[in-house]
Amino acid sequence: MKGYTFYSKNAGVEVKATTAVKETEGSVAKEGRVTMRFFSLGKDSKAFRFVMRPDEALSVGKRALQCAENGKTQTITHNYQGAEAKFETKISFERYDLKRDGSTRHGYAATLEREKEKVNVPMTQDAMVFVGELLVRLALDQAWNSFKGPDGEVEKDDSDTVTETEDPKVEVEEPVKTPEPEKAEVSAKSESAKDETEGLKRVKNLQITALTKTGLPVVKIGETDVYASRKTKQIGDFEIKEGQVVDVVLSGNGKFIEEICAA
Numbered sequence: 508m509k510g511y512t513f514y515s516k517n518a519g520v521e522v523k524a525t526t527a528v529k530e531t532e533g534s535v536a537k538e539g540r541v542t543m544r545f546f547s548l549g550k551d552s553k554a555f556r557f558v559m560r561p562d563e564a565l566s567v568g569k570r571a572l573q574c575a576e577n578g579k580t581q582t583i584t585h586n587y588q589g590a591e592a593k594f595e596t597k598i599s600f601e602r603y604d605l606k607r608d609g610s611t612r613h614g615y616a617a618t619l620e621r622e623k624e625k626v627n628v629p630m631t632q633d634a635m636v637f638v639g640e641l642l643v644r645l646a647l648d649q650a651w652n653s654f655k656g657p658d659g660e661v662e663k664d665d666s667d668t669v670t671e672t673e674d675p676k677v678e679v680e681e682p683v684k685t686p687e688p689e690k691a692e693v694s695a696k697s698e699s700a701k702d703e704t705e706g707l708k709r710v711k712n713l714q715i716t717a718l719t720k721t722g723l724p725v726v727k728i729g730e731t732d733v734y735a736s737r738k739t740k741q742i743g744d745f746e747i748k749e750g751q752v753v754d755v756v757l758s759g760n761g762k763f764i765e766e767i768c769a770a
Contacts, residue, residue: 509648511641513617515629518547520617522638524645525558528719533657533736533763535719539649541642543567543598545619545626555621557585557596561650567598568642574600575615575635596621600635655734658760708757712770715751722747724767726755733757735764742768 510523521544529536541564546554559567563585570581580601587594597620605612615635618627630638710728717725723735724747733755745751745768756766 509645511637513628513630513634513638517549518545518626518628520545520619520626520628520638522641522645524649527558528717530719530721530723530734530736533738535655535734536652537654538652541645541649543619543642545617545628547626553624553626555596555619555624555626557598557619559646561646564642564649565646568639568646570598571600571617571635571639571642574602575632575639578602578613594622600638655762658762708761709754710757711754713753713755715747715749715753718747718749724751724753724764726753726764728761731762733762733764735767739764740766742766745769 508524510521512519512521521542523542523544525540525542527538527540539561541559541561542556543559544554544556546552567583570583573579574581580599582597582599585596585598587596597618599616599618599620601616601618603614603616605614613632614629615632616627616629617635617638618625713726713728715724716727716732719725719734723737723739725735726733741747747767752770753767754770755764755768757763758765
């Protein structure tokens with residue numbers, strides 16, 4: 508995924524592209540997102556992630572550029588209504604004065620505030636410009652969506668029903684894909700009479716490349732992402748995690764995982 512991490516002495520902020528994945532009754536919807544992950548370093552390290560739609564990322568990027576240009580503090584407030592409480596996140600860009608030996612120079616900072624927590628990342632004016640330009644560029648790159656129905660057919664998704672809202676309680680909301688594994692070995696014949704009669708396909712030595720928001724595995728065969736569902740049968744006791752090598756039995760159309768087991 509495209510992105511960059513800005514470091515100061517005791518903190519940093521990572522800006523990168525990511526993907527929101529939402530699964531509903533066998534359908535899989537994906538949308539482009541942009542994240543800012545603020546983190547502190549040292550003994551009391553902490554990290555908070557702010558997930559944005561492309562239009563939100565564009566607005567935040569323009570605020571950073573305005574601060575770098577005119578020195579005026581820019582603040583964006585985002586409210587999230589959770590199941591039990593309302594959470595507020597503030598992203599600020601500001602300029603401050605540093606006085607030394609009778610002269611004054613300017614410093615800049617990007618800050619995240621969430622409830623009683625705060626992470627402040629000092630940076631130069633050039634770094635502030637870079638943050639803004641990167642957010643604007645990623646906002647345009649991430650303006651996409653895709654939808655795959657239960658039958659494996661890819662459809663255009665013009666609704667807003669799959670739009671994800673940032674959940675401040677959850678640190679990881681979208682899958683981050685690992686590098687594409689080597690091409691999997693596909694058996695020329697089914698390993699069992701049952702697979703053959705039911706039209707299923709058994710595929711060996713696949714790597715789990717991502718997990719959906721609900722923790723279901725995603726594997727890649729060639730250039731195609733293949734998803735598990737709540738009906739997928741797990742054979743044997745093993746941990747579902749990114750990088751795990753597995754064998755799978757695919758549905759008749761080859762778009763969904765019927766069974767999965769450790770390789």
